[in-house]
Amino acid sequence: MPRMSTVHFFGGAGSVTGSNFLLESSDVKLLIDCGLFQGCDFCGHANWDVFPYDPASLPVLIVTHAHIDHVGRIPRLVKEGFRGRIISTEATRALAEPLLFDSMEILSEEANRHGREPLYDERDIKQALSLWEELPYRTTLDLPVFVELEFLDAGHILGSSMAALTRGGRRIIFTGDLGGDSLLLPPRDSVLGANYLVMESVYGDRTHTDAAPSVRRAKLKGVIEETAQRGGEVLIPAFSTERTQDILFELRELFAKKELPAMPVFVDSPLAEEITRAFLKNPSYFKEDIAARVAGGENIFSFPNLSFIRTTSESRHSMREPDPKIIIAGSGMSNGGRVRSHEREILPKETATLLIVGYQAAGSLGRELIEGTRHVMIDGERIPVRCRVEQNLGYSAHLDGPHLLEFAAEAGESLERAFVVMGEPASAGFLAQRIRDRLGVDAIAPSAGEHTLIEW
Numbered sequence: 001m002p003r004m005s006t007v008h009f010f011g012g013a014g015s016v017t018g019s020n021f022l023l024e025s026s027d028v029k030l031l032i033d034c035g036l037f038q039g040c041d042f043c044g045h046a047n048w049d050v051f052p053y054d055p056a057s058l059p060v061l062i063v064t065h066a067h068i069d070h071v072g073r074i075p076r077l078v079k080e081g082f083r084g085r086i087i088s089t090e091a092t093r094a095l096a097e098p099l100l101f102d103s104m105e106i107l108s109e110e111a112n113r114h115g116r117e118p119l120y121d122e123r124d125i126k127q128a129l130s131l132w133e134e135l136p137y138r139t140t141l142d143l144p145v146f147v148e149l150e151f152l153d154a155g156h157i158l159g160s161s162m163a164a165l166t167r168g169g170r171r172i173i174f175t176g177d178l179g180g181d182s183l184l185l186p187p188r189d190s191v192l193g194a195n196y197l198v199m200e201s202v203y204g205d206r207t208h209t210d211a212a213p214s215v216r217r218a219k220l221k222g223v224i225e226e227t228a229q230r231g232g233e234v235l236i237p238a239f240s241t242e243r244t245q246d247i248l249f250e251l252r253e254l255f256a257k258k259e260l261p262a263m264p265v266f267v268d269s270p271l272a273e274e275i276t277r278a279f280l281k282n283p284s285y286f287k288e289d290i291a292a293r294v295a296g297g298e299n300i301f302s303f304p305n306l307s308f309i310r311t312t313s314e315s316r317h318s319m320r321e322p323d324p325k326i327i328i329a330g331s332g333m334s335n336g337g338r339v340r341s342h343e344r345e346i347l348p349k350e351t352a353t354l355l356i357v358g359y360q361a362a363g364s365l366g367r368e369l370i371e372g373t374r375h376v377m378i379d380g381e382r383i384p385v386r387c388r389v390e391q392n393l394g395y396s397a398h399l400d401g402p403h404l405l406e407f408a409a410e411a412g413e414s415l416e417r418a419f420v421v422m423g424e425p426a427s428a429g430f431l432a433q434r435i436r437d438r439l440g441v442d443a444i445a446p447s448a449g450e451h452t453l454i455e456w
Ligand SMILES: [Zn+2]
Pocket: 065, 067, 156, 177
């Protein structure tokens, strides 16, 4: 009789955010990711729901990467009794620490607004960090009952991994998020030999036409140049992790080669500054040539006209700086953070450009803006949108549909089933259909709360 196990899709199924999966058999339970649900607010109400399992009964939590929709409920899990091992790469742990402390502040403000208890506090984060172990890529760790865990490089953000779990020769891989053509990171590892994939599908039904390095760069340069010629400002809502560093790295090169006229650049996010420092402390995770430059002491994210803004008064000051200028501010989906104050300033200006460089969740302010709304509500105030709104998804840290299909094909003959998750239903459903049609492999897009039996 083959041994059967159950995969529970508790979060990140039928939605992009809230990644949370449980692999369970009669003798072992492994939780994979414990992320925040994010939508119109930084954090959806679902985050306060009781966990659909007993956190105290879980021996292991495996973390694919440091994005808050993959780690954001870990302190909550600890608050609810989890005392098992937390395992990730070293860089994931290094990035998760500032990200969790930052989200704690945003979450407590939100909890206050909604009259709820905070999701977690500082003690819970510290306790989570005390349970946290590091495992390098491509190194096998023996877990109880002969389960082997190996992290494969997912190429998505610094330290991002796919969690490959092997038992009795059967292999299931939880991909986390998947990247490709990264500016800073090496190519991801192969998944050849997997029997099951639990794979992301953020852009499962889309093709990034501007993903080629030369195209995305030309587009970035073009938007900044045009805006500067109009005497305007470029505002880039950017995620603190990876996207901000990608853009800084690119701007450094563009300014150094005089491909852009000199202008002030502000990063208005203390978190992004902290994350940028953490990147520089983990050079081994970069592409080889970049790793060598960083290890040699080069600050690949710095240039003369760049300022990191710390205080809110410095933030207000940056708004008064004459145009043209570039402001990079978080959060990336404009659903919180300092970017909203900048948006309030620039959205009504015809000379300005809002440049979106990342995924915008349904219900977020960023999503409304790319969908062409003419007015938005920011902190209760109706703001007209007269500036240009441009998108450059070439810096996306996610694979697009054709590359996700290629990724699934890489698993080869051994692949029996793909579970397509971490996408909106249309996107996940489309990719699952593609995998069935093109690869002849069984593929489903489960909904949140569903479970399925696998031979593992
Ligand atoms: Zn991610």
